[in-house]
Amino acid sequence: MNIKTVAVIGAGIMGRGIAHVSALAGFDTVLNDISDDLLQDAMTRIRRDLQKGVEQGKITNASMHSALERLALDTSLEHSGAGADLVIEAVPERIDLKLDVFARLDRACPPHAILASNTSALSITEISSATKRPQRFIGMHQRDRWSP
Ligand SMILES: NC(=O)c1ccc[n+]([C@@H]2O[C@H](COP(=O)([O-])OP(=O)(O)OC[C@H]3O[C@@H](n4cnc5c(N)ncnc54)[C@H](O)[C@@H]3O)[C@@H](O)[C@H]2O)c1
Known part of the structure; x- marks a missing residue:
């Protein structure tokens, strides 16, 4: 399937790193969290990390x-999905x-x-x-x- 737009839900340690990699890989990427302040903080860190990548020649x-x-910020879960x-x-x-x-995203x-969870230890089936x-x-x- 052709994936063009990726939504990342949660802009903490994992989410902002995933959004960074997704945008760099060429996907339109929407980063979602529950407040503008959290999203602005994540964006500052992503900008800083990308800049570091440039300075290191990566x-x-x-x-x-x-x-x-390619990175957009959004506080609405429904709109992001x-x-x-x-x-x-x-x-x-x-x-x-x-x-x-996930119940809200499914709707x-x-x-x-495709929906994906970054859980470390919870059951994917559940x-x-x-x-x-x-x-x-x-x-x-x-x-x-899950596999077919
Ligand atoms: N940190 C790690 O090294 C690591 C490694 C592997 C997997 N994980 C897993 O990744 C997941 C996230 O971990 P993390 O360390 O990035 O957490 P984190 O606490 O750094 O970030 C979570 C973010 O989710 C946001 N959030 C909370 N409720 C929300 C909602 N309803 N809608 C949108 N955003 C919401 C929080 O505001 C926060 O910014 C967890 O399941 C964790 O077990 C973490």
Whole structure:
């Protein structure tokens, strides 16, 4: 499937790193969190890390600017999910929170969208039960990730 837009939910340690890599790889990327302040803080850190990459010769100045242009910030979970082909969740490691986030994403995202959880240790099967698309649900870290 053709993935053009990636939504990253949660702009903490993992989320901002994933958004950074996603934008640098050429995907339109929406970074979502619960407040503008958190998103602005994440953006400052992403900018700083990209700049460091330029200074170390790992990326060009042009690719840093292109990545920044591909990054958007959004505090609405539903709006972030509505335009996404792939959603990567990186909210805190709490099952109640992840179930709520994925139930809302499942309603908001287009049917073709793939949902992915960044959970370290929670059950992917349990988290995916909040959605009606367990066949389009993956775990980023776990060995029990879904396979056809
Ligand atoms: N930090 C690591 O090294 C690491 C490694 C592997 C996996 N993980 C997993 O990744 C996930 C995120 O971890 P982290 O360390 O980035 O957490 P973090 O606490 O740094 O960031 C979580 C972010 O999610 C935001 N958030 C909370 N509720 C939200 C909601 N309803 N909608 C949108 N955003 C919301 C918080 O405001 C915060 O900015 C966890 O499941 C964790 O177990 C973390």
